[in-house]
Amino acid sequence: MAEGGAPVTMSDVARLAGVSTATVSRVVNGRYGVSASTIAQVRSAIERLGYESSLVATSLRRSRTNVLGLVTHSFQSYTAEVLKGVMEALSQSGFDLIIYANSDLYGTYSEGWEQRHLTRLSGTLTDGCIVVTPWGEVRSSTPVVVIDPARDSTVPSVTADNLTGATAVVEHLLGLGHRRIGFIAGRSNMAAAWSREEGYRRALAEAGVPVDPTLIGRGDFNPESAVPLARALLDRADRPTAIFAASDGMALKALEVAKGMGLSVPGDLSVVGFDNIPESALAEPGLTTVDQSMYRLGYEAARMLKSLVSGEWEGPTQVVLPTRLVVRGSTAAPKSLLGP
Amino acid sequence: MAEGGAPVTMSDVARLAGVSTATVSRVVNGRYGVSASTIAQVRSAIERLGYESSLVATSLRRSRTNVLGLVTHSFQSYTAEVLKGVMEALSQSGFDLIIYANSDLYGTYSEGWEQRHLTRLSGTLTDGCIVVTPWGEVRSSTPVVVIDPARDSTVPSVTADNLTGATAVVEHLLGLGHRRIGFIAGRSNMAAAWSREEGYRRALAEAGVPVDPTLIGRGDFNPESAVPLARALLDRADRPTAIFAASDGMALKALEVAKGMGLSVPGDLSVVGFDNIPESALAEPGLTTVDQSMYRLGYEAARMLKSLVSGEWEGPTQVVLPTRLVVRGSTAAPKSLLGP
DNA sequence: CTGAAAGCGCTTACAG
DNA sequence: CTGAAAGCGCTTACAG
Numbered sequence: 174m175a176e177g178g179a180p181v182t183m184s185d186v187a188r189l190a191g192v193s194t195a196t197v198s199r200v201v202n203g204r205y206g207v208s209a210s211t212i213a214q215v216r217s218a219i220e221r222l223g224y225e226s227s228l229v230a231t232s233l234r235r236s237r238t239n240v241l242g243l244v245t246h247s248f249q250s251y252t253a254e255v256l257k258g259v260m261e262a263l264s265q266s267g268f269d270l271i272i273y274a275n276s277d278l279y280g281t282y283s284e285g286w287e288q289r290h291l292t293r294l295s296g297t298l299t300d301g302c303i304v305v306t307p308w309g310e311v312r313s314s315t316p317v318v319v320i321d322p323a324r325d326s327t328v329p330s331v332t333a334d335n336l337t338g339a340t341a342v343v344e345h346l347l348g349l350g351h352r353r354i355g356f357i358a359g360r361s362n363m364a365a366a367w368s369r370e371e372g373y374r375r376a377l378a379e380a381g382v383p384v385d386p387t388l389i390g391r392g393d394f395n396p397e398s399a400v401p402l403a404r405a406l407l408d409r410a411d412r413p414t415a416i417f418a419a420s421d422g423m424a425l426k427a428l429e430v431a432k433g434m435g436l437s438v439p440g441d442l443s444v445v446g447f448d449n450i451p452e453s454a455l456a457e458p459g460l461t462t463v464d465q466s467m468y469r470l471g472y473e474a475a476r477m478l479k480s481l482v483s484g485e486w487e488g489p490t491q492v493v494l495p496t497r498l499v500v501r502g503s504t505a506a507p508k509s510l511l512g513p
Numbered sequence: 514m515a516e517g518g519a520p521v522t523m524s525d526v527a528r529l530a531g532v533s534t535a536t537v538s539r540v541v542n543g544r545y546g547v548s549a550s551t552i553a554q555v556r557s558a559i560e561r562l563g564y565e566s567s568l569v570a571t572s573l574r575r576s577r578t579n580v581l582g583l584v585t586h587s588f589q590s591y592t593a594e595v596l597k598g599v600m601e602a603l604s605q606s607g608f609d610l611i612i613y614a615n616s617d618l619y620g621t622y623s624e625g626w627e628q629r630h631l632t633r634l635s636g637t638l639t640d641g642c643i644v645v646t647p648w649g650e651v652r653s654s655t656p657v658v659v660i661d662p663a664r665d666s667t668v669p670s671v672t673a674d675n676l677t678g679a680t681a682v683v684e685h686l687l688g689l690g691h692r693r694i695g696f697i698a699g700r701s702n703m704a705a706a707w708s709r710e711e712g713y714r715r716a717l718a719e720a721g722v723p724v725d726p727t728l729i730g731r732g733d734f735n736p737e738s739a740v741p742l743a744r745a746l747l748d749r750a751d752r753p754t755a756i757f758a759a760s761d762g763m764a765l766k767a768l769e770v771a772k773g774m775g776l777s778v779p780g781d782l783s784v785v786g787f788d789n790i791p792e793s794a795l796a797e798p799g800l801t802t803v804d805q806s807m808y809r810l811g812y813e814a815a816r817m818l819k820s821l822v823s824g825e826w827e828g829p830t831q832v833v834l835p836t837r838l839v840v841r842g843s844t845a846a847p848k849s850l851l852g853p
Numbered sequence: 854c855t856g857a858a859a860g861c862g863c864t865t866a867c868a869g
Numbered sequence: 870c871t872g873a874a875a876g877c878g879c880t881t882a883c884a885g
Contacts, residue, residue: 180636180654182878193856198880208854223652225629227636229573230878233861248600253593260588263616272612276603289565296520296567297861312563314520451791522862533872538864546870570862573877637877 181222190218201226232297241478242299243272244290246306249422250450251467255305255320258471266479271299287311301482303474306363306394316481318474318490324364329481329490331474333465335365335447338496339372339417342445342463345498346415347380349506351443355406355413357423359394366394369419369447388413392423399423403430407442414442414507421446421453421462428456428503439505449499458502465496521562530558541566572637581818582639583612584630586646589762590790591807595645595660598811606819611639627651641822643814646703656821658814658830664704669821669830671814673805675705675787678836679712679757682785682803685838686755687720689846691783695746695753697763699734706734709759709787728753732763739763743770747782754782754847761786761793761802768796768843779845789839798842805836 183201187194192211199207200215207215218224232238243259245252256272263270273290287307294302301316309323322330346354356373359366370389377384390402399418403426406413416431418424424446431442438444438458446453449464473492480486523541527534532551539547540555547555558564572578583599585592596612603610613630627647634642641656649663662670686694696713699706710729717724730742739758743766746753756771758764764786768778776782778798786793789804813832820826 178654180632180878182636184878194879195856195858195881196854199855202880206854211854223632225632225636227573227638227878228633229569229637230861231880233567233569233573233863233878234880235861248596250593253590253596256588256593260614260616266616269616270612270614272610272614274600274610274612276600276606276609292520292563292565293568296522296565297569314518451795454795455791520862524862534863535865535872535874536870539871542864548870551870567862570877571864573862573879574864575877 180227181224183224183226185222186215186218186224189222190215229298238298238300239268240271240299241268241475241482242291242294242302243270244287244294244302244304245272245274246286248274250452251422251448252305254450254467255471255474258468258473259303259475261468262472262475263479268300268479268482285309291317301478303471303478306365309362316478318478318481320470320474321363321365323362324367326364329477331470331477331492331494332364333470334493334496335368335465336372336375338447338463338465338498339369339419340376341372341496341498342417342447342461343373343376344380345461345500346417346443346445346504347376347382349415349443349504351413351415351507352382353385353388353411353413353415355388355390355416357390357392357399357402357406357416357418357427359392359419359423361391363394366419373417392419394420394423396420396422396426399426400430403427404434407431407434407436412442415445415504416442417445417447419447421448421450421460424460424462425452425456428460438503440508443504443507445504453499454501456503461501461504462499463496464499466494469494520567521564523564523566525562526555526558526564529562530555569638578638578640579608580639581608581610581815581822582631582634582642583610584627584634584642584644585612585614586626588614590792591762591788592645594790594807595811595814598808598813599643599815601808602812602815602819608640608819608822625649631657641818643811643818646705649702656818658818658821660810660814661703661705663702664707666704669817671810671817671832671834672705673810674833674836675708675805676712676715678787678803678805678838679709679759680716681712681836681838682757682787682801683713683716684720685801685840686757686783686785686844687716687722689755689783689844691753691755691847692722693725693728693751693753693755695728695730695756697730697732697739697742697746697756697758697767699732699759699763701731703734706759713757732759734760734763736760736762736766739766740770743767744774747771747774747776752782755785755844756782757785757787759787761788761790761800764800764802765792765796768800778843780848783844783847785844793839794841796843801841801844802839803836804839806834809834 183194183197187197287304295313295315304319306321310326319330358370392398416427418427428444436442446460446462449462453460453462523534523537527537627644635653635655644659646661650666659670698710732738756767758767768784771782786800786802789802793800793802
């Protein structure tokens with residue numbers, strides 16, 4: 174029962190039913206103009222052979238497939254949350270979803286990857302695609318919605334209000350009394366990374382705290398990239414009293430590094446992330462972060478794509494969703510304030 | 514830059530380069546026997562037009578695609594964890610992954626769904642497929658590995674040691690002093706559901722505690738299905754002092770129901786789940802459960818499928834992975850034992 | 854109501 | 870070294 178030789182094709186059905194493939198196709202697709210008795214014959218042949226039309230052949234021939242695509246380069250918690258939102262939005266919509274994940278580049282960033290796969294899918298398989306955190310601008314012959322676009326991207330997109338979120342983080346830290354706040358930046362070609370850094374800078378500037386460029390580390394959103402950066406910041410004699418990382422993944426690594434160096438969090442160091450992935454709540458101490466509801470990013474992106482494909486989208490195609498500061502145990506007033 | 518009209522095809526490239534599509538195909542696929550100058554011409558045409566071969570057309574023509582498929586009916590935490598494992602196993606393997614999710618049935622169970630989509634993919638798109646928690650037995654013309662197979666399934670599969678896990682749960686509860694333990698079962702056609710119930714029965718039997726059939730509710734793994742069942746169990750005058758649900762999703766709902774009825778957990782009622790999804794650790798109180806490492810299920814399934822497709826798998830094709838009891842705050846000795 | 858034929862975008866023998 | 874032709878599994882005008 175496991176392996177069944179060659180797949181059953183429409184020709185097999187046609188032969189068994191004694192009709193042409195054109196007729197089988199008509200029956201399969203419920204077209205008018207087939208006699209009741211022929212329908213019955215074809216149906217029984219289909220049943221007998223366990224025939225299902227090939228997704229590939231069908232989509233090559235048809236213009237509309239009712240399949241939407243999602244292209245991603247990795248599959249971490251972030252993507253998982255996004256997907257839940259996407260599926261919820263597509264529920265009962267008549268659109269199925271195909272997710273294409275490139276295993277060769279798993280977890281690493283490779284320029285142009287998303288464009289390549291987007292094109293390979295858009296040709297005929299999908300009616301439209303969602304692209305998650307692409308490296309650069311994307312183009313396609315079918316509608317696309319980008320989640321977390323590149324800087325200066327002009328395609329339809331959904332993104333969180335990163336500027337406000339990052340500002341809130343720094344204000345929170347300033348409010349606790351921190352003045353030397355390290356920052357671990359994300360991949361700079363992403364709009365999200367830029368906005369988070371900009372929020373950091375603006376909040377400091379508005380509080381009259383000068384920005385110390387040596388307190389800024391250049392990460393790339395890959396958690397591992399934060400390790401040497403955090404270590405460098407914490408090795409300094411004048412180490413910061415707080416570190417704000419542009420993603421939870423990086424913040425969690427910074428937290429690990431701090432612990433490894435014998436620093437207590439939040440006693441010796443406050444740590445803040447961005448994203449609010451599930452792991453943040455589980456960390457010890459819980460990670461203060463900014464919730465950007467990846468679920469909603471996915472939900473809204475899918476909703477927009479659905480309308481775009483159907484040609485009925487109204488309103489702006491660059492959506493910005495609100496963010497929310499989530500204070501947990503990883504932030505507190507710096508020790509120096511508490512006296513010797 | 515967003516919408517680019519019709520997709521660029523191989524003919525477009527051929528025309529621009531002044532060669533036949535056969536030659537373009539040779540260049541694209543790095544076949545021998547093309548002159549250096551022709552290669553250069555074709556490459557430049559490809560570059561100029563931004564050509565990418567169509568996944569669909571290529572896979573229709575070729576027998577081997579180097580794409581593996583994964584078919585799932587929903588996209589909850591369970592699936593997300595499985596996927597992380599799958600991607601890790603496929604990393605650097607040369608196989609890409611296509612996930613097919615049917616949005617119309619999202620979250621609900623529909624018989625035969627997985628078979629239909631498995632067949633539609635296997636025709637030509639994928640070299641093999643992983644099917645997650647299918648409703649029944651599956652068959653395919655290409656290799657398949659099932660995660661959490663149906664009862665009596667004979668196809669290659671990966672599943673957790675549900676029997677041992679469930680036994681450990683009940684022994685844990687018995688050890689705390691519980692004697693009236695309610696059980697909320699899963700979808701009975703799944704081997705996992707059957708084993709978990711069997712573990713419940715055996716552990717009770719071995720401890721000499723008679724199984725009370727009225728203490729067993731028939732759920733289907735869908736969290737919502739647990740709500741009326743938990744309510745019924747807790748509404749009784751002789752309500753159980755503990756409830757063991759066959760999945761975390763259902764256990765979490767039971768926990769909610771108990772709280773809603775004014776019962777304290779674990780004071781008035783102990784609750785145990787199965788799976789150890791991330792949400793279990795976040796519940797208040799933390800949910801005692803059985804860890805079945807969905808990540809490893811995915812990892813092992815992908816590893817097996819990879820070998821199966823390459824024709825180099827050795828050893829058994831029905832893999833059972835160990836489980837581990839995780840005790841958290843939702844279980845304690847029943848009040849009655851503590852005296853009035 | 855039904856079938857023969859063309860064609861979706863590719864790849865692969867087969868000639869030359 | 871290169872191209873014309875057949876064909877992967879379907880669908881869709883076009884005839885009849």
